[in-house]
Amino acid sequence: MRHVLLILFCLVAGSVRPQTDSLWKVWRNEALPDSARLTAIASLSWKAVFEQPDSGIALARMQLDLARRGGAPRALYTAYNTLAVGYKLRSDLPAALDHFNRALEVARSSKDPGRTAAALSNMSTVYKDLGDLPRALELLHQSLRIDQDLGNTAGVASTYNNIGNTYKRLNEFDKALENYERSAALYNELGNAKGRASALVSIGTTHSDLGQREKAVRELQEAIAIYRDLGSRMDRGKAHNNLGQVLTRMGRSAEAHAHFDTARTVFIELDAKDPLSRNFYYSGEAYLAEGRSAEALRACRQGLALADSLGLLAQRKECTDCVMRALALTGDYRGAYEAQRSFLSLDDTLDKVNNGREVLRLELVRDFEQQQIADSLARVKETFEQQLAFDRRMADERGRRGMLIAGILLALVIAGALLNRLRYTQRSKKAIEHEKERSDELLHNILPVEVAAELKAKGRAEARTYANATVLFTDFKGFTQLSEQLSATELVDEIDACFKGLDAIVGKYHVEKIKTIGDAYMAAAGLPDPQASSAADIVLAALDMRDHIAQRRTERLRAGKPAFEMRIGLHSGPVIAGIVGVRKFAYDIWGDTVNTAARMESSGEPGRVNISATTYELVKDTPGLRFEARGLVHAKGKGDLRMYFVERA
Structure with missing residues (x-):
């Protein structure tokens, strides 16, 4: 049997390798037309992105460079789409959304409805992952209408599957199943095995959610067999993960672990960290169900x-x-x-930004009330004018003088009513303006002013890339041990006092506070307005923060109370910033720069401001600062990095 498998492997490898080699030969031959080279690199990047996302992204960037020189819309679209898929597989959702949006712009500008529909459907998957389900459904229905008009059955099938995914996130399982089954039927008509397998996975997991687990097992096993025949490793790994979850719920733990192990091997080979993280969690839950606490602890950690x-x-x-x-x-x-x-x-x-959606709701309520008042005033005015016209007719018929008096009396009554209504309107307007001020204040406490304005104007704010941001992290040394010496009220009061001081400092230097996470504080300079603050501003802010906490520590120790010490770290580089979520949203930043800034903090010392070499190069000539070179310092997950302590001169 082993020899048979080896022969089969060699046959498959032998059939795939020459094709790949020939594509590489075409790509490397610069004497060939750009169109031929673009076709070759597109095939290479699309295949690679699902097996090794980083490699696929690198190839797609080469594809994009050539496509930009040639100016071919289809080639540009394909490159942006492959990049977006790669970033999504790496869980870099802001970058994925940015590149899907660029693909959409290319499709629309070149008047290509088919690719427009595909881009809309692809973008919806990112919004779904970000939690913006209404936006995802809106994009999917736009895509569906375009594909139906074009008679694009494959596009319709794919969109039905995505609509089902979104309804499933909303826990509307019957609607989800209805859309999945439509998708499966269309893929079956087309003879599209991979599409049918995708629909089977969706149907199987939904049947599991509905308690129909034996049916779910059969459907997932069929999908795995299809993916194995097609050589779709990432999809097969995810299907094994899904089947493992179903078997865990059925109490068939040994079978579940076999599927989790198979999936884990695939994800490690493909460096697919997001599904690998979920795989460890699912394994941990399976171990917990068996009472195997040590294995569960290891997997979940x-x-x-x-x-x-x-x-x-x-x-x-x-x-x-x-x-x-x-x-x-x-x-x-x-x-x-x-x-x-x-x-x-x-x-x-x-949960901390739950009030954000409430702010938008208040805005809508305010607008509705204003419209009601305007409509009410219009009705009063119309009634008044109609009554005056009637009075004039009556005066002509029954005698001008008598009816004029009656008309005046009636006009006075209506005028009194109108006056009361106007007074009510003024009071309502004042109340609404007060509510608007409160809403704006709350929104600006949650989001930067520029982002809040865009959100109110468009209903959403697009993610943006900032090439030169500087990110700051702070953390209290020994927080856990110190917190045990304080009551819950004292602990919250002390953290609140510390963070209020930091809030005042970031406001002084026009630095943007991003968020707090437990006892950690995160801020950034150079965004959302790159001109508002610089690397030097946030370094000066960091020194003020250090001094604020040091002064508070001295005062508390003098009073015989426990006190915090704080580490601060900064790093500069590109970040992506934007809003995530729909029911509870927040302004946040992503990118390797953020991770490196966190390592600067953890690699520092209490009472010191630790900066990276990149930040040092930006601020080394700033008057009033001096630096202490630390040489190469090992940072967890980053290797040896050059670092500096910064002080006032």
Whole structure:
């Protein structure tokens, strides 16, 4: 059997390798027409992006460079689309959305309805992952109408599947199943095996949610077999993950672990960190269901580390909850308590901007009330004018003098009513203006002014790339140990006092506060208005923050009270900034610059401001600053990085 498998592998490799080699030969031959080279690199990048997303992205960038020189819209669209898919597979959702949007602009400007529909459908998947489900459905229905008008059956089938995914996120399982089955039927008509497998996965997981688990197992097994025949490794890995979850719910843990192990091997080979993080979490939950606490703890901690490195708050929350329950099962109640505190902090981070949607609701209510008042005044005016006209006719018929008196009396009555209505209107307008001021103040506490204005004007704010931002992180040393010396009220009061001081400092230097996460504080310069603040501004702000916490520490120690020490780290580079979420949204930033800034903080010392070499190059000539070179310092996950302590001269 082993020899048969080896022969089969060699046959497959032998058939695929020459095709790949021939494509590379075409791409490398610069004497060939650009159109031929673009076709070759497009095939190479599209194949690579699903197997090795980083490699696919690198190839798509080469494809984009050549497409830009040639100016061919179709080639540009294909390059942007492949880049977007690669970033989505790497869980870089803002970058994925940016490139899907560029693909959409190319399709629209070249009047290509088919690719316009595809881009709209692709963008919807990112909005779904970001939690903006109404926006996702809106884009999907736009895409569906275009494909139906074109008679594009494959596009319609794909969009039905995406609509089903969105309804599933809304827990409307019957609507989801209806759309999945439409998709499967259309793919079956087309003979599209991969599309049918995708629909089967969706149908199977939905049947599992509805409690029909035996049916779900059969459908997922069929999908896995199709993906195996097609050589679709990433899709097969995800289907194994799904089947493992269903089997866990059925109490068939041994079978579930076999599928999780198969999926994990695929994800590690493809460096697919997002699904790998979920795989560890699903394995941990399966171990917990068996009472195997040590294995559950190991798996969930691995998932948590990956989710933490990717900045995936929801997955961090799931994994932290799993860690907490595993620790409690082992009897480590102190560790479970710490995990619970971390879980609650993540929960608070996910919920802290809930008022944002309420602000928009108040805006809509205010507009509605203003319209009601305007309509009411118009009706009063119309009634008054009609009554006057009637009075004039009556005066002509029954005698001008008598009816004139009656008309005047009636006019006075109506005028009195109108006056009362106007007074009510003025009071209402004042109340509405007051509510608007409160709404604006609340919105500006949640979002930058520029972003809030765009959100109110358009109903959404687009993500943007900032090439030269400087990110600041702070963290309290020994926070957990110190917090045990304070009551809950004292702890909250002290953190509040510290962070209020930091808020005042970022306002002084026009630096943008991004968020707080537990005892950590995050801010950035150079965004959303790149001219408002610089790297030097945020370094000066960091020194003021250090002094503020140091002064507060001195005062509390003098009074015999526990006090915090703070580390501060900064790094400069490109970031993507934007709003995420729909029911609870927040302004946030992403990118490797953010991760490196966090490492600057953790690699620093209490009471010192630690900056990267990149930030140093930007501020080294700033008057009033002096620097202490630290040489190469090891940073977790980053290797050895050159760092500097900064002080006032």
